[in-house]
Amino acid sequence: MDTPSVPDDAPPLAVDIDGTLTDDQRALDPRVIPVLRAWPAPVVVATGKSMPYPVALCEFLAIDQLVVAENGGVVVAGRDTVRIEGDREGANAVAAAYRDAGYGLGWGEADLVNRWRETELAVAREMPLEPLVEIASEHGLDVVDTGYAYHVKSPSVDKGSGLDVVAAELNLRSEAFLAVGDSENDVPTFEVAGRSVAVANADDLALAAADHVTAASFADGFLEAVERFAAP
Known part of the structure; x- marks a missing residue:
């Protein structure tokens, strides 16, 4: 076009x-x-x-x-x-709990996807979704699949x-x-x-x-x- x-x-x-x-x-x-x-x-x-x-x-x-x-x-x-506007502490807590459960975020050691993130967490879609949703829910956060990553964000x-x-x-x-x-x-x-x-x-x-x-x-x-x- x-x-x-x-x-x-x-x-x-x-x-x-x-x-x-x-x-x-x-x-x-x-x-x-x-x-x-x-x-x-x-x-x-x-x-x-x-x-x-x-x-x-x-x-x-x-x-x-x-x-x-x-x-x-x-x-x-x-x-x-x-x-x-979002919940930075909640996103950080989900990231820590997800790692403690044995999962990485999927972006490599430098993690340029999350390095400058202020309020949410992005996880590669190759990583397990079910435990991420469960951990996010425990912290009062939602998971949105954008087709490029799983985003853990405040529902507000x-x-x-x-x-x-x-x-x-x-x-x-x-x-x-x-x-x-x-x-x-x-x-x-x-x-x-x-x-x-x-x-x-x-x-x-x-x-x-x-x-x-x-x-x-x-x-x-x-x-x-x-x-x-x-x-x-």
């Missing part, structure tokens, strides 16, 4: 990264860069990744740093507002609550946003946004929750969503 033009009256956008702006190898599709840079309304990058990743993406795209990271656990609304936050925070900081309503994503952790964003689009590779929960599903997958699906649904 060619890079679509962006309408001047496009609505605010909330977009996931992995599986939505990327290809099937998790590489950022270069065609999304001019779209995001040209977007005339606020763009909120909503992801399960830790804060440095989406902040860096915004920095290198030269767009405002509007970020929902760690599935709502960390919210960035420009250079002056960083809010920590999600991407939807994070979008609410950013929208309020921008004096906008969450209902004004177009949301695009691919996973069950995008469902809360779909629920608060005015319109939601799941790319074709999305999991069953995201497909069921979205207002629309694209014919194309991954970044091709995002570009299709922009072309079809960007008008207010």
